[in-house]
Amino acid sequence: MRLFDFERAPNPRRVRIFIAEKNLDIPKVAVDLFAMGQLSPEFLAINPGGTVPVLEADDGTYISESIAICRYLESLHPEPPLFGTDASSEAQIWMWNNICETEGFPAITEILRNLSPGFNHRALPGKADLEQIPALIERGRQRAHQFFDRVERPLSASPFLTGPTLSVADITLLTIVDFAAWIDLDAVAGRPALDAWQQKMSARPSAGA
Amino acid sequence: MRLFDFERAPNPRRVRIFIAEKNLDIPKVAVDLFAMGQLSPEFLAINPGGTVPVLEADDGTYISESIAICRYLESLHPEPPLFGTDASSEAQIWMWNNICETEGFPAITEILRNLSPGFNHRALPGKADLEQIPALIERGRQRAHQFFDRVERPLSASPFLTGPTLSVADITLLTIVDFAAWIDLDAVAGRPALDAWQQKMSARPSAGA
Numbered sequence: 001m002r003l004f005d006f007e008r009a010p011n012p013r014r015v016r017i018f019i020a021e022k023n024l025d026i027p028k029v030a031v032d033l034f035a036m037g038q039l040s041p042e043f044l045a046i047n048p049g050g051t052v053p054v055l056e057a058d059d060g061t062y063i064s065e066s067i068a069i070c071r072y073l074e075s076l077h078p079e080p081p082l083f084g085t086d087a088s089s090e091a092q093i094w095m096w097n098n099i100c101e102t103e104g105f106p107a108i109t110e111i112l113r114n115l116s117p118g119f120n121h122r123a124l125p126g127k128a129d130l131e132q133i134p135a136l137i138e139r140g141r142q143r144a145h146q147f148f149d150r151v152e153r154p155l156s157a158s159p160f161l162t163g164p165t166l167s168v169a170d171i172t173l174l175t176i177v178d179f180a181a182w183i184d185l186d187a188v189a190g191r192p193a194l195d196a197w198q199q200k201m202s203a204r205p206s207a208g209a
Numbered sequence: 210m211r212l213f214d215f216e217r218a219p220n221p222r223r224v225r226i227f228i229a230e231k232n233l234d235i236p237k238v239a240v241d242l243f244a245m246g247q248l249s250p251e252f253l254a255i256n257p258g259g260t261v262p263v264l265e266a267d268d269g270t271y272i273s274e275s276i277a278i279c280r281y282l283e284s285l286h287p288e289p290p291l292f293g294t295d296a297s298s299e300a301q302i303w304m305w306n307n308i309c310e311t312e313g314f315p316a317i318t319e320i321l322r323n324l325s326p327g328f329n330h331r332a333l334p335g336k337a338d339l340e341q342i343p344a345l346i347e348r349g350r351q352r353a354h355q356f357f358d359r360v361e362r363p364l365s366a367s368p369f370l371t372g373p374t375l376s377v378a379d380i381t382l383l384t385i386v387d388f389a390a391w392i393d394l395d396a397v398a399g400r401p402a403l404d405a406w407q408q409k410m411s412a413r414p415s416a417g418a
Contacts, residue, residue: 048359049308061297068304075296087284088270095277099258102310123348128355135342139332146337150257 004054010179020206096169111140155193213263229415305378313385320349364402
């Protein structure tokens with residue numbers, strides 16, 4: 001088993017934190033996104049989507065998409081459970097993870113990719129060259145604040161996003177909060193529950209993964 | 210158990226097809242999106258995100274996000290399995306569902322919401338009023354075609370998106386392909402495997418759900 005990884009990108013970090021929380025040791029293969037390594041013919045044969053992370057499983061199949069990799073590792077290594085322990089907790093975790101995945105992540109990505117000169121012509125991940133749209137910077141900020149407002153409520157009510165224990169949804173959220181700092185968006189300002197939660201999450205050894 | 214539903218929207222349709230494939234009978238509560246019923250105080254108390262579908266579980270909790278609702282119903286009613294039967298098939302299904310969810314769905318949504326006069330000031334779902342950005346119409350088309358190109362390959366290799374049997378990822382994809390017709394984007398033109406798959410999927414009784 002090997003993880004195709006890039007140290008300085010938020011999605012691979014989700015998987016690295018998950019691996020650390022599971023106390024696993026999985027060899028890594030660095031894919032240099034700065035050198036466009038994700039678009040090399042060799043890597044596109046592994047993941048036609050041209051994104052990292054990708055897990056090469058022991059049976060030789062490739063799994064892309066961070067959450068699918070995490071779910072696979074959960075199946076192989078159920079302890080500690082990070083996807084819930086019954087139908088109800090599982091549903092809440094999938095719900096919040098999906099909100100993070102479809103609302104939080106794209107908001108920050110949209111700002112960065114339409115703002116940073118490094119993403120000129122690369123406004124979306126993957127193979128296509130797409131031009132930046134400056135109006136998306138402000139829209140992204142509105143979306144991001146709407147998303148962070150939304151997570152403040154459950155974090156005010158329980159220690160973690162989906163209840164009393166850590167789940168994969170917290171890992172996804174932490175990477176989004178820290179990713180927001182890349183574009184100078186302070187997610188925790190004015191959100192005391194999110195602030196306390198981020199400090200608690202950042203103090204876990206896994207946060208450095 | 211009740212499903213908060215809106216007949217003419219693609220995400221609730223995902224859940225209705227899933228329910229039909231499981232041969233379940235779940236009472237529905239109509240939320241009229243045309244009348245902005247999803248933003249009423251009553252509905253926002255149920256789902257602060259202001260989106261349908263939402264499942265009210267028998268324990269009184271609410272589950273939003275189509276894929277989380279489907280996963281919950283799978284836990285309660287495992288047959289026929291639509292989320293895989295082992296770690297590897299589960300991972301492939303989550304992977305493809307997530308690609309559909311984060312690449313396919315947003316591409317079509319982005320075109321519709323930035324094109325249709327009906328979504329003026331409502332360029333994203335949820336509570337915030339956001340202005341349309343016309344440049345996203347063309348970008349959305351590029352994203353959509355990139356996504357449909359991507360699914361053509363696995364559909365050329367196996368009867369369903371993730372292998373020999375139907376999975377929840379097929380249901381998500383069908384709603385995207387049919388949703389694309391709303392904005393006059395022909396997803397199957399020039400994609401014979403997707404075309405054959407869509408015809409097969411559309412012939413299932415569940416497609417009318």
